[in-house]
Amino acid sequence: MTGSLEHGPPFELSFTVNGERKTVHAYPMERLLDTLRQQLGLTGAKEGCGEGECGSCSVLMDGALVNSCLVPVLQARDADIVTIEGLGAVGRLNDLQEAFLQCGGAQCGICTPGMILAAAHLLRKNPGPTMEEIREGLSGNLCRCTGYMQIFESVAEAMRRRDSATP
Amino acid sequence: MKNDRIVDSRIVGVSVPRKEGRDKVTGQAQYVDDMTLPHLLYGGTVRSRIPRGKIRKITFEPEIAWGEFVIVSAEDIPGKNCVALIVDDQPCLAHEAVNHPEEPILLLAHPDRHLLPKAVAAVSIEYDPLPVVLTIEESERHSEIIWGTDNTFKTYRMEKGDVDAAWEKADYIVEGEYTTGAQEQLYIENNGMIAAFDPQQGITVWGSLQCPYYVHKALMALCNLPADKVRVVQMETGGAFGGKEEYPSMIAAHAALLAMKSGRPVKIIYDRMEDMAATTKRHPSRTRHRTAVSKDGKILGGEIEFAIDGGAYTTLSPVVLSRGAIHAGGAYYWPSVRVSAKAVATNAPPHGAFRGFGAPQSLFALERHMDRIAQVVGLSPIEVRRRNFLKPGQTTTTEQTVREPIDLDKLLDRALELSDYRAKKDHFAKENASGTRRKGMGIAAFLHGAGFTGSGEGYLSSVVGVEGCADGRVRVLVSSTEFGQGTKTVLCQIAAETLGLPYEDVDIAQADTDQVPNSGPTVASRTVMVVGKLVQSAALGIKQTLLGGGLLGGSYSPEEFRAACQKQVGARGPFRSWAHFEAPSDVFWDDEKYRGEAYAAYAWAVYVAEVTVDLTTYSASVNDFVALQEVGKVLHPVLARGQIAGGIAQGIGYTLYEKVVWQDGRMQNGQMTNYIMPTSADLPPIRVFFEELGNVHGAFGAKGIGELPMDGPAPAIINAVEDALKVRFDSIPLLPEDIFEALTAKNEAQVSGGAR
């Protein structure tokens, strides 16, 4: 019989999110996406497809870009998670965020958190990507609004800002 | 405001930061599923599994603790069981019969979101199936009547000149039939709604939507509540493209019914499979052209039969039909034409609004047909268009005189130059002689009317407000919604420019029917042009109030304005100025004959596609795309480019990738793995260029541009594919499997000595 009204999730597990240690109570097969959104109130990661195709649920897990809708939360135990809320400093946008604002990389915004994380991940692994490499690096993040042109321009602009920043 | 050219503009014409952009890039923007309320229940929908039949029996299987669930049926509807729109034929919940797969029958709610799918699956419904109609051809045969007396939601007949005389004079009569398939809007954020009910305050809904007042009207009728007891609030909306024009009324109705019955707030969020299978898609279409052409390639007249598949209920089909019929003659001069248009019923979920709204369908047919005419007459696709382009002073198919100095010839010249058309065509002709790739170039020339058709804007009677606030800032009050296209940004630009204020000093209210007037739906590419112009007027009204009260001089600094506004609010409270739409006196429209000034403004475009067909895999891909359009005035270059590029991407998807696989009226490939939209790796560089002629009817000279880019890609691409392969394709989507079949058939015909 159904009736999860009678008992709560039995597992306690901890991981780091955006630099802070968090402890949650969850069923081990709860999706990391749902843990982040519902238990931790980090609603920047979105569910667009539930099958790992659209990338709007992307987060960084131990430095790797992953689709959080496909990660059972148990597998995130002791992991280092970064969400869109963890990019940039408080009150200050990072280069990618500034660039997306300047170049029209965000229209409706629903793909934007995942897209920016994917771009951040790309630039971390490959600081000087060609246009082809940018296309490939973002090919797991679907955008229905922009046609991708201004997203690529945003990434290129972010690289310019980074390279011209005084150390 | 007579000024249709920007002089000394500081903000309009500049790419200012997106008003809500910061929230979007930091993940702070609040979409409906990000919102929660205390004691929230989650809702799910029990839907029909058959395309048509009578409901015989409903069984609630015993494995579910039904006592924990809220259950709503048609009998719980306080008002009218319909989703009020144009014709009230669509039930909110099916009662005795169903007319399409996925038709909603029952609603369930429970505090645990995870229990809904199991519960929905545990409702067993037995049906007595009825015969089914699945295509336009089956519907028009009338062997089974599934709607009204003849399966026909709406017809239009437009006549200009003497078509029958044209046949006599024709040197050629060119015929063609062109078809387009359904297309899923595929906004990345699925449909969702939250509803709350309070016996004193009434119903409030928060959701992903384009038209708060459409939802408002629908809920009033459904819940039997007066206007001030229904409140609709738009949350940040993750893409819409028309897919959230009418459908949100349905899901809002469902959430509202559950909220009313349970006394608790209810959230319904579709997952991707449900959204794809159950909600609206672009109308499939069939267009038949029969054209009288002179020996020098001029159109003398013609008949155009335009038919669209509306699905099971009327919804917006009459309006889609209207726009498709009006655009069926495109950017050419027709001395005479007869357009017969019909929207017919099938047992599929109702088709609905999708960017372009009938025009992509009829313009696909026309622009393919122009290439056909070119072949028959022995002209190039370029030349046949030149000889037929509309010129200022000539009339369109609805006998609207072209009054602006549009020069389509020059637009075409520029597009050909930007795309390097001639050199590429020559080069490809040589290259195509060998190798495994065939390359081709294709063009499309077209127009798109902005705003509601004919008397539509007058009927809407939009109202816009601008408010002076206590802190000296100014706030725009409109029901026009932001869903990526830049509504908030551009309307604030317009107000700021009008008042001489910095962009940062202007805000825009959330689209909440308790706070904003009805400025009409956010559709039909009308927001900047029509609503923006009203924002201008209302902003001037604010200035007038301050000037009239002696708080402001004729010329002033932003600081002075702020101080004056603060003083006014301090003395008299927040003050508002309203602007009401008045139909321009020079817009004449006959609703019966469907003749006259169909749209207040047209944008004009020439698109050029370069395509490669790989003969190893039979796949066609677009390698370069040039989009040149005349749009009145570009108010925000980055946003405008973004709109065009995004629309073209959807157009490329419509043409080469996005196929809805139907079986018995139900979409079979309702997942992102199987419904193929282009990724970043599939799209070419999309090169966007503008020309600006201004527009007296639009804010700062702007015309609507949101839907224009949807019309050109399909015919330009298919024209290019034909150029590459010398095989005719008249149907989209065109998949590699289709190209393979066609090439195989061609080879077999040649091998067996058949027609060359």
Add this chain to the structure above:
Amino acid sequence: MRSDPADYQLVAPGTLQAVVTLLAAEAGTWLPIAGGTDVMVQYAAGKLPARRLVSIWNLSELRRIEVLSSEIQIGAGCTYTDLREHAMVGREFPLLASAASWTGGIANQNRGTLGGNIVNASPAADSLPALLAYDAELILVSVRGERRLPYRNFHTDYKKTKLASDELVRAICLPRQFAGYFCYTRKVGARNAQAISKVCIAALGRTAGVVIEDVRIAVGSVAPVPLRLAETERVLKGNPIEPSLLALARKTAVAEIRPIDDIRSTAKYRAAVAGNLLEEFLEKLGARERTA
């Protein structure tokens, strides 16, 4: 999301030994889950029959690549990204490195594993033709120890393999014997990224002059299992590459494969494209020799 997490158990014992012990103790009850890029999709769609899962994600015994003199042993828990980033895999087994780059987007490559691709056993899986072409061998492990079997025999029917209910794939062994071979691989999907393949080919060839000395051709999505085209290889070996041989090879290959119509494509299209890819491989193999 159509499944209720409350209905599922997921345990993560943390070592390979503990996992295989669990699999043996309750044989057939526990479904191993690595990166989840297949299992979690089924789960979200409400279509996962298993209720008890055991995590093998990031087990150090499974996620390593050992380079021996005669072969390379790729741990079944290696992700596609691990494969792409390993210089030697790229150098000596480019068919596999290419397949890894085609599987999903970057996020799915960071989680999907080679072992998962094999055990999920979809005939459309991207890396399986490469493994067939390279004559891979699998090391399977259970409480009973390890056994080694040729990958060629591993798939028995649609989504059925020789894996026992208490076994895991521990490693995939690729012989280091393909220096000097010409490699060709191509995936045909509905779009350029994130596409389930309609046809996929992985091929290796070695020639003396224009005569084919050795050739290996494997194709995906054209049969219930990924296929080595043994008959086609037989008609090719020892013969000079010329148009008549290509025609014969195509004819033989089309007879060997058993493509179907499904939601993604048609049998006729798959057969035609498989033939085209085969010809393209052979033409390039021949052209290489002529320019050498």
